[in-house]
Amino acid sequence: MSTATARYAGHLRTEATHVASGTTVLFDAPVDNHGRGEAFSPTDLVSTALGTCMMTIMGIVAERHALNLTGVSFDVTKRMAAEPRRIAEIEIEFRLPGSVPTEKRALLERAARTCPVALSLNPEIKQTVQFTYEG
Structure with a gap:
């Protein structure tokens, strides 16, 4: 059985459906690559998936x-390389409770x-991960 199905909706938008749950996710090409940027780009989702x-x-x-x-949270920043166009770096900043024992x-x-x-991404993609313990 497939993990997901997807269809092209036009105007550089794709809709993917998770087969087991029926959950859908929209994807747009980013503004800097001819898209509307109204939803995750595929590379945004890769970065967020990490x-x-x-x-x-x-x-x-x-x-x-x-x-x-x-309540643990994170911010993710994706940096793209131009030639070839690809993810160059994913930076993630985790915020964890200070109550986590040292x-x-x-x-x-x-x-x-x-x-x-993390182990599946191309080793050329720099993974910068920071952990901050708050409170």
């Missing part, structure tokens, strides 16, 4: 160690850096 994968793997590890990561922080950070998306 952050959400890292967060998910940290959540799995946190549950094993009875840590509460509710001795567990390296465990969470290592888990994030070894998530399946």
Whole structure:
């Protein structure tokens, strides 16, 4: 069974549907590449997928160690290269609760850096990840 299906809607817009859940996601070409930029571009979604994968793997590890990561958030910045047009760098800034014990922080950070998306991306894509513990 397919993971997703997609259709071209015209005007540089694509709609993808997750087969198992029926959830849909819209994609637009970015403004700097002839698009409207009214939805995620494919490279925006790749960058965001890296952050959400890292967060998910940290959540799995946190549950094993009875840590509460509710409210963890991140900002992601994607930098493109011109020739060839591709993702050059993904920068992610995580904000975690200061209540995470100091001795567990390296465990969470290592888990994030070894998530399946991080390990699947081309090694030429620079992954800059920062962890800030607040509160």
